[in-house]
Amino acid sequence: MEYRALRVRRQPEALRIVIDRPEQDNSINGELIEDLHAALDLAEADPALRLVVLEGAGPVFCSGMDFADAARDGAAGDGRTLPTEGGRAFYGLLKRFTALPRIVVSVVDGRVTGGGVGLVAASDFVYASEQSSFALPEALWGLLPCCVTPFLIRRIGFQPAYAMTLSTLPVTAARAAELRLVDEVTDGAERALRRLASRITKIDASVIADGKRYFARMGISPEELEEVAVTEFARLMSSPAVHDRIAGFATERRMPWETVR
Incomplete structure (x- = not known):
């Protein structure tokens, strides 16, 4: 398969x-979501595979919503239709x-913001380099990380997720490990992956599915909160204020707190 927003290697x-x-x-748009689903289809269809490893090219793991796409959607005047479709697609992923x-x-080796935090929070294991950081800046734009929050609370709990949302402050890799957003801070991710794979490959795929399904019943249910x-x-x-802020960033790289001159 030819991917538009990914590089995939078996x-x-x-x-x-x-x-x-x-x-x-590495922002998130419809093409990226479709590509990720296609890659996950490939992993699910291959009984020999036990692990799916997600990385980001360059210094940013994932920056969340593609504001250029969002600005075009806003200009199209679709009201809530396109945001609803986009939100549901990302939540489904x-x-x-x-x-x-x-x-x-x-x-993770770099910056993670917005929806990128959602990808991390929904993962089973997270390895991050010391230079990595994690932030939810949505409130600065007049938004909330609505689709991220259920998965983040599921992973780190209510108060840390609440604080990350309303403070909008970045969290270091070390602090993310304390919050359990990150499982291990390491600059030797490949070594950590080999160590994990040495055990995971000894587990039947059905047991992985059973374990994920069983533990999903133990806490917050993203299904119920969709x-x-x-x-x-x-x-x-x-x-309209959110549309203006997103359009200002997409066209002029203007941050929402900067005064228009």
Whole structure:
């Protein structure tokens, strides 16, 4: 298959996926979501694979929403229709991470913001380099990380997710490990992956599926919160002020707190 936003490579025990939109800071758009689903289809269809490893090309793992796409959607005047469709598509991808009968590992080496935090939070294991950072800046734009929040709370708990959302402050890799957003801070991710693979490859794929399904019943259920998340995301995205901020960034690289002159 030809991917538009990814580089995909099969190893004996793992499917390696690289988000390959470095000029757009590996932001999330419809093509990326479709490509990721196609890659996950490939992993799910191959009984020999146990791991899916997700990385980002360049210094940014993933910067979240593609504001250029969002600005075009806003200019199209589709109100809540396009945000609802986009929110549901992204939420569906995160749900698939958590349900996939393979171990999903995010290997982070750089900056992670917005929806990128969602990809990390929905992963089964996360390895991050010391220079990595994690932030939810949505509130600065008049938004909330609606689709990320259920998965983030599932992983790190209510108060840390709440604080990350309303402070908008970046979290270091070390602090992310304390919060359990990151499983291990290491500059030797390949070594950590080999260590993990040496055990995971001894586990039947059915046991991985059973384990993920069983533990999903132990805590917060993203399935039950989907409508709440998608509806609130669409409501916030329909705000004219949010449209203006996103358009200002997409066309002039103007941050929302900068005064228009």
